[in-house]
Amino acid sequence: MNEKPMLRGEIFAENTAAIAEEYTESVSYDRKLFRQDIKGSRAHARMLARQGVLTGPEAEELLRGLDLVQKEIEEGGFVWKRKLEDVHMNIESRLTELVGEVGKKLHTGRSRNDQVALDFRLFVSDALENWQRLSKELIRVLTDKAEEHQEVILPGCTHMQPAQPVALAQHLLAYAWMLKRDFERMADAAARVRVSPLGAAALAGTTYPLDPDFVAEQLGFTGCFANSMDAVSDRDFALEPMFGAALCMAHLSRLCEDIIIWANPAFGFVRLPDAFSTGSSIMPQKKNPDVAELVRGKSGRVYGDLFSLLTTVKGLPMTYNRDLQEDKEPFFDVHETLSASLAVMAAMLKELRFNAGRMRDSLSRGFVNATELADYLAGKGVPFREAHRLTGRAVALAEGRGCGLEDLPLDAFKDISPLVEQDVYAVLSFEAAVKRRESPGGTGPRSVAGQLVSLRGWLG
Numbered sequence: 001m002n003e004k005p006m007l008r009g010e011i012f013a014e015n016t017a018a019i020a021e022e023y024t025e026s027v028s029y030d031r032k033l034f035r036q037d038i039k040g041s042r043a044h045a046r047m048l049a050r051q052g053v054l055t056g057p058e059a060e061e062l063l064r065g066l067d068l069v070q071k072e073i074e075e076g077g078f079v080w081k082r083k084l085e086d087v088h089m090n091i092e093s094r095l096t097e098l099v100g101e102v103g104k105k106l107h108t109g110r111s112r113n114d115q116v117a118l119d120f121r122l123f124v125s126d127a128l129e130n131w132q133r134l135s136k137e138l139i140r141v142l143t144d145k146a147e148e149h150q151e152v153i154l155p156g157c158t159h160m161q162p163a164q165p166v167a168l169a170q171h172l173l174a175y176a177w178m179l180k181r182d183f184e185r186m187a188d189a190a191a192r193v194r195v196s197p198l199g200a201a202a203l204a205g206t207t208y209p210l211d212p213d214f215v216a217e218q219l220g221f222t223g224c225f226a227n228s229m230d231a232v233s234d235r236d237f238a239l240e241p242m243f244g245a246a247l248c249m250a251h252l253s254r255l256c257e258d259i260i261i262w263a264n265p266a267f268g269f270v271r272l273p274d275a276f277s278t279g280s281s282i283m284p285q286k287k288n289p290d291v292a293e294l295v296r297g298k299s300g301r302v303y304g305d306l307f308s309l310l311t312t313v314k315g316l317p318m319t320y321n322r323d324l325q326e327d328k329e330p331f332f333d334v335h336e337t338l339s340a341s342l343a344v345m346a347a348m349l350k351e352l353r354f355n356a357g358r359m360r361d362s363l364s365r366g367f368v369n370a371t372e373l374a375d376y377l378a379g380k381g382v383p384f385r386e387a388h389r390l391t392g393r394a395v396a397l398a399e400g401r402g403c404g405l406e407d408l409p410l411d412a413f414k415d416i417s418p419l420v421e422q423d424v425y426a427v428l429s430f431e432a433a434v435k436r437r438e439s440p441g442g443t444g445p446r447s448v449a450g451q452l453v454s455l456r457g458w459l460g
Helices: 020-025 028-049 058-077 089-107 112-148 167-193 212-218 228-233 236-263 290-315 323-349 356-362 370-378 384-401 410-416 430-435 445-459
Strands: 154-159 162-165
Touching: 028 058, 028 089, 028 112, 028 323, 058 089, 058 162, 089 112, 112 167, 112 228, 112 236, 112 323, 112 445, 154 167, 154 356, 154 430, 162 430, 167 236, 167 445, 236 290, 236 323, 290 323, 356 370, 370 384, 370 430, 384 410
Parallel strands: none
Antiparallel strands: 154 162
16 A cells, blocks of 8 residues: 555545646745745744753754755755645655654644745745845946936926926936835835744644744744734735835836837937847847836736735635645746846946937927926016916917027017016026926935935935
């Protein structure tokens, strides 16, 4: 008779059908948790010895065996077995082979339900640290680029139409501030992730004299569960970081959209790095922003992963259900996608070159200094709504003549309002328009310099 698998026990007369075994296994992907699983098991073994559930020598033997298992996995000599279903049972089985019967004592006082929740929390915590590191590096690159281009101005847009002149540095720093918020969301979520569920067992706790706080301390967590049923069924700790990742990808996608538009020769604001562009199989002149397009496209992939897990958990009764096996693959995909996207964006932006001349030339199209004329008239005592109307007349006149507002002769301005004097031309200067906007957070040089100082201080 074949020996029953570890999880079948005596109540099962037959082994799992091969098709069911293949359908239900998770070791093909949850093996990524092996470091976290072993780390959690080490803390559990130490706690069991500290509480007198295991002897000191037993715990030492378990720790030695876990070290051997980790070494085997890292060196590629470990044999993963699908019949053992998951990462936990594969490691425990090999541990027992290496250290003997004491290996079977490691699972005392815990269930796979609290074990997998702990492993996954450890993995998510590690992922958040990586996302924070990568997002901070991208913020640093954006800040560097902004500092290099404080004197460059370009049309700022609303509705994708020319609106007002802005500093390129201001435009780049807008993304730096977005990513700083992403970083802060990641840091905030990490505090709720680093809560240990170990000791909740299957759902109701355990009769063994465990010390969950000791385990949490050993793992660098800030605390442990308050409710054992919540501890094993909660997946907020994955969903919240996944939402943060989705929002971060949205910000990266917006930045990529700007780069893609600016790289079009009709704009010509940026020159794409050769190392981050591709050509065409038929059109030899093409230089395509494929990296930026893929980052933009992969944002939808991350959204899908988030909604996949939200859909999985929305109708689950208490407590653990096998549906929760579907939590890891979406998170793993989010982790890999966001990490790669942040890294490639930082690398690409370092090499991106801006065409200040094209940006400056484009200011003469779209009447981006119209607001300056309206403010000038308002400063002369004209009610702003009337100043707005008069400026519209001036724009229509300049458009009809095929010139900019700054090119209209003084007598044309006088026909619109006798209050206009020669000093209007200094006001209509694009550079002057930027320099006047020193309101908090504005595009003026002192405001931009203040933002740079603030971000530099935060970056440390």
